[in-house]
Amino acid sequence: MKPNSVILFCYEQRQVAEDDVTDGAESLSVSEEENDYEETDNGSLRMQEPDMVGTEEQTEDVETEDDLETSDRDEDDDLSVCGPYTVATSSFTKHVEYKLSKVEAEDLSKKKWKYTWELPAADISKCKWVGTGECFLKDDDLNYNYDLKQKLYKHWLDVYKTSGGNDFHSSKQRWFFSLCNSYRDILHCEKKPFYHKGLEEDSNIMDAYLMHSLNHIFRTRDLVRKNDAKISKHQESTKEEILPGDDFLDQGFTRPKVLILLPLRSVAVRLIERLIQLTPATSKVNVEQLDRFYQDFGAEEVEGDEEKEEQSKNAKPHKPPKPSDHQSLFKGDSRDDFMIGIKFTRKTIKLYGDFYSSDIxxxxxxxxMTKFGKVEKNKELDTDYLSSIEVVIIDHADVISLQNWSFLTSVVEHLNHIPSKQHGTNVMRIRQWYLDGFARFYRQTIILGYYLNPDMNALFNHHCVNYQGKVKSVHEHNGVLPKVLSQVRQIYERFDANSIADVDDARLEYFAKKVFPKIKDSEQGGIMLFASSYFEFVRLRNFLKSQNASFCLLGDYTDQRDISRARVWFFEGKRKIMLYTERIHFYRRYKIRGIRNLIIYSLPDRKDFYAEIVNMLEGSDDLACTVLFSLFDKLRLERIVGSAPAKRMIKSEKGVFVFC
Structure with missing residues (x-):
């Protein structure tokens, strides 16, 4: 069934239902008493009607009778924690019940966002938050407005106190939860990662977005179950199956509501373990498939330890260890191909749930991307489980950018499409904004990383169109030049480019005309040519070939034997130039020997790599490093030389700058 056919089918079913309602039909009155209705046993997030298609999927992952037993009652089923005696409509309810007009949707599609307010980030030096619309982060507005379900709030507070915390209201995780709970799109790329001396900060932010995810899922589930109960009561009293009005539109096309994108399996283990810890005890009486999870996501870590032990016995004593951040990030299962569905029932967390019956x-x-490729080859397959995602969290975006950013962009572009098939959803319960094709305007996207680059900016600016607005962090940088240990003359040369589309050609042209002739005419070897991206690596490789230059390669896809041979050739002077990329340095962190002259064709995204690469220069006389940059390298330039010097270097009439 084509997407348009699915929508047409939904509208036809609703029209038939409306025609069947008699003029004197008794409507359901939703009173305050019914708002506190006790959860009943008929609560499935995909309630089926006898005439619905797609029922063959019902039995794939149905809840057991034990799962549906009434658990300890959550005292605040419909209310938020806003202080001891105050109640308010939750942010979740306000967000999903807002009715977006077609005019508003059209404006959002082409809107250029203006950041109208700013607040200092109290916990990060030289950092501030800026946002669109009205400021909601003032202390007056945040006092006690946690907006959590009571059960989640109590458990989170217990976890916080157990870990030694004593001021939850002022804590980083509580503050960031309030930011997430605004349902605005968030770009925070000043987050110090757990593997780079930022364990506490990283963990606090992860706790906040995990609690936000749980809160969103539990509120969604409770709303559906309460409506199930009201519908059942109405049908018993009136003998009618059809309910008028929009009060019971509470579902999307499919069940999954939260998508968390991560770079490595080891990072996923850390997140899922914490997700289980943050789930209240009554909701995790049983965690299914946990052994299988550790087998799939942890086995390589055990093997890695054995291999490391064996290698340590045979290793040469002088071999330098990898930097601590590299060891911390890659110490577990570092494979980047994984996907797991997580389903929450009343008493059970089900890992490896069918994707269509999962919550996260x-x-x-x-x-x-592999799934998308299979769908292209086999039209019977689909990825419609991404059609109703309402919260997307992209954590460690900086690591993902060193894998393949285009994959991430493609994933975001595949979200919130009209599904190609029916998947057992009760079409009478689908929210109108799903049928109108407005789901992407309700989707919240949270992008978190160690640094910001143009790709992340582009994703946030063009693919995050939440009607609630945007919030992002802005940071003033000190730079990393003091970390350069040796006395190296760092010569920054600016080249001009008319637009970002022209910058790659302009960079290569400047290199070919201004920099390469000096290399070509010199007899000196030991020249390292550093490129940030694989695209630049390929262009440089082709250029050097065209010039019959003496060079060797350490690229993203270079075979290990060729890498070892190239390093020996370069050190012994058999090859004059070595071409090296940021990506291979990220994964291997080689200490290259024999560098006498360093040319940084494009600055690294990771500021720490700059000092590492420059500090590889050997020798005592006239050590030099040449760096090429343009206006469009501003983000990287700020992180390395500092925000204030970067602004001067970009605006100055001079084109050459020297740091010693």
């Missing part, structure tokens, strides 16, 4: 999907962009 944790995946890597690579694995989802």
């Amino acid at each position: 999907i944790v995946a890597s962009p690579l694995e989802l």
Whole structure:
């Protein structure tokens, strides 16, 4: 069934239902008493009608009778925690019940967002938050407005106190939860990662977005179950199956509501373990498939330890260890192909749930791209489980950018499409904004990383169109030049480019005319040519070939034997130039020997790599490093030389700058 056919089918079913309602039909009155209705046993997030198609999928992952037993009553089923005696409509309810007009949707599609307010980030030096619309982060507005379900709030507070915390209201995780709970799109790329001396900060932010995810899922589930109960009561009293009005539109096309995108399996293990810890005890009496999870996501770590032990016995004593951040990030299972569905019932967390019956999907962009490829080859398959995602969290975006950013962009572009098939959803319960094709305007996207680059900016600016607006962090940088240990003359040369579309050609042209002739005419070897991206690596490789230059390669896809041979040739002077990329340095962190002259064709995204690469220069006389940059390298330039110097270098009439 084509997407348009699915929508047509939904509208036809609703029209038939409306025609069947008699003029004197008794409507359901939703009173305050019914708002506190006790959860009943007929609550499925995909309630089926006898005449619905797609029922063959019902039995794939149905809840057991034990799962549906009434658990400890959550005292605040419909209310938010806003202080001891105050109640308010939750942000979740306000967000999903807002009716977006077609005019508003059209404006959002082409809107250029204006950031109208700013607040200092109290916990990050030289950092501030800026946002669109009205400021909602003032202390007056945040006092006690946690907006969590009571059960989640109590459990989170217990976890916080157990870990030694004593001021939950002022804590980083509580503050960031309030930011997430605004349902605005968030770009925060100043987050210090767990593997780079930022364990506490990273964990606090992860706790906040995990609690936000749980809150969203539990509120969605409770709303559906309450409506199930009201519908059942109405049908018993009136003998009518059809309910008028929009009060019972509470579902999307499919069940999954939260998508968390991560770069590595080891990072997924850390997240899922914490997700289980943050789930209240009454909701995790049983965690299914946990052994299988550790087998799939942890086995390589055990093997890695054995291999490391064996290698350590045979290793040469002088071999330098990898930097601590590299060891911390890659110490577990570093494979980047994974996808797991997580389903929450009243007493059970089900790992490896069928994707269509899961609440959260944790995946890597690579694995989802593999799924898309299979769908292209086999039209019987689909990825419609991405059609109703309402919260997307992209964590460690900086690591993903060093894998393949285009995969991530493709994943986001595949979200919130009209499904190609029916998947057992009760069409009488689908929210109108799903049928109108407006789901992407309700989707919240949270992008988190260690640094910001143009790709992340582009994703946030063009693919995040939440009607609630945007919030992002802005940082003033000190730079990393003091970390350069040796006395190296760092010569920055600016080249001009008319637009971002022209910058790659302009960079290569400047290199070919201004920099390469000096290399070609010199007899000196030991020249390292550093490129940030694989695209630049390929262009440089082709250029050097065309010039019959003496060079060797350490690229993203270079075979290990060729890498070892190239390093020996370069050190012994058999090859004059070595071409090296940021990506291979990220994964291997080689200490290259024999560098006498360093040319940074494009600055690295990771500021720490700049000092590492420059500090590889050997020798005592006239050590030099040449760096090419343009206006469009501003983000990287700020991180390395500092925000204030970067602005001067870009605007100055001079084109050459020297740091010693």
